[in-house]
Amino acid sequence: MQIIPAKTPDFVKTLFPNFVWNINTENKELYLTFDDGPTPEITDWVLQTLEEYNAKVTFFCIGNNIEKHPDIFLNVLSQGHTIGNHTYNHLKGWKHKTNVYVEDVEKTQTLINSKFVNHQSQIINLFRPPYGKFKNKQSKALLTLGYRVILWDVLSYDWDNSVSEETCFNNVISAAKRGSIIVFHDSVKASRNLKYTLPKVLEHYNKQGYEFKSLTKRILE
Numbered sequence: 407m408q409i410i411p412a413k414t415p416d417f418v419k420t421l422f423p424n425f426v427w428n429i430n431t432e433n434k435e436l437y438l439t440f441d442d443g444p445t446p447e448i449t450d451w452v453l454q455t456l457e458e459y460n461a462k463v464t465f466f467c468i469g470n471n472i473e474k475h476p477d478i479f480l481n482v483l484s485q486g487h488t489i490g491n492h493t494y495n496h497l498k499g500w501k502h503k504t505n506v507y508v509e510d511v512e513k514t515q516t517l518i519n520s521k522f523v524n525h526q527s528q529i530i531n532l533f534r535p536p537y538g539k540f541k542n543k544q545s546k547a548l549l550t551l552g553y554r555v556i557l558w559d560v561l562s563y564d565w566d567n568s569v570s571e572e573t574c575f576n577n578v579i580s581a582a583k584r585g586s587i588i589v590f591h592d593s594v595k596a597s598r599n600l601k602y603t604l605p606k607v608l609e610h611y612n613k614q615g616y617e618f619k620s621l622t623k624r625i626l627e
Contacts, residue, residue, distance in 0.1 A: 413581035414560050424549055428559040429585040429625060434616040436586055438463040438607075439558070441492055441534065441591035444471050444478035448600065452592045453485055459608040461618035464556070465592070466534040469494030469514030472521070477491055479521060488620035489517050490532035490556060499540025509542045509550070530623050532556050554626055559586040564599040568598050571602035587621075 419427045429437055443449040443465055456463060467489060472479045482489065490496050494514045499507055511533060533553040535545075545555060560581045563569045569577075582588055588607075590600055608618070619625065 411563065412563065412577035414557070414559055414561075417532065422557075424545075425555045425557050426587070426621075426626065427446075427557050427622075428587050431585040433582060434611075434614065435619050436582060436584075436588060436616055437533070437621060438588050438590060438613060438618055439466060439621075440464070440590050440592040441466045441536075441565070442471070442496070442596075443467055444475045444482060445592050445594060446475060447594050448597045449475075449478050449592045451601070452604065453481055453487075455604055455608065456487075456618075457485065459538065459612055459618065461608060462620040463618060464490050464532065464621045466490035466492040466532070466556075467514075467518070468492050468496050469517050472514070472517055476521070483521065486620075488530065488532070488622060489518055490621070491518060491553070492534055493536055496536045498553060499535055499544050504541060504543045504547055507540065508547050511548060511553070512551075530554070530621075530626075532621060533614055539611050556587065556621065558589045559583075560588040562588060562590050562599070562603060564596040564603060565593065567595070567598070569599065571599050574599040575603045575606050578603065579610055582611075587593075601607070 414427060465487055489512045491511055494510045497507055497510050531553045533548055534556050538557060560578055562574050562578050564574050578588060
């Protein structure tokens with residue numbers, strides 16, 4: 407059930423100006439992001455689908471999943487996608503003390519950095535809080551440590567099984583505009599909606615001349 411709108415209201419963005427909600431650009435560009443992987447049942451399918459459209463995206467990975475599925479994580483890297491941090495244990499920030507939360511994030515970042523043996527130019531400390539929520543103290547601590555907090559302009563609601571495949575697709579195409587950061591999930595829970603929606607989104611915007619880009623240092627400058 408969609409409670410939060412698919413399109414993030416502008417007034418919400420103004421309340422948290424230190425977070426990245428979208429990319430200011432006049433070019434036909436979209437920024438797809440995938441949370442919660444790597445996941446054996448779905449991430450490789452996502453990579454294959456993206457490759458068909460020469461799309462580059464950003465994966466916000468859970469540290470525990472990186473450790474469990476290192477080969478899939480390396481596949482993501484080898485295809486030139488950007489990696490972001492989604493905590494080690496998919497923590498709900500409001501349920502944990504700030505030091506515990508930050509340690510969980512830092513554990514994941516250390517793990518991510520250790521995998522960049524041949525990909526040093528791709529290292530960039532991006533963070534997305536699970537559920538899009540964390541305490542003010544937690545966000546300030548992470549910003550102080552040099553993380554860029556990436557939220558979103560558009561929610562697909564792919565993880566919500568009460569949302570139909572058609573609604574998931576319409577959530578994206580009705581709300582996305584140039585520079586939108588769009589949230590998908592490479593998780594088992596989201597796979598039904600994602601397998602329907604992702605190819606259609608890629609095809610829809612490809613026909614309109616859009617490029618799909620990952621979040622990089624240059625773009626975020």
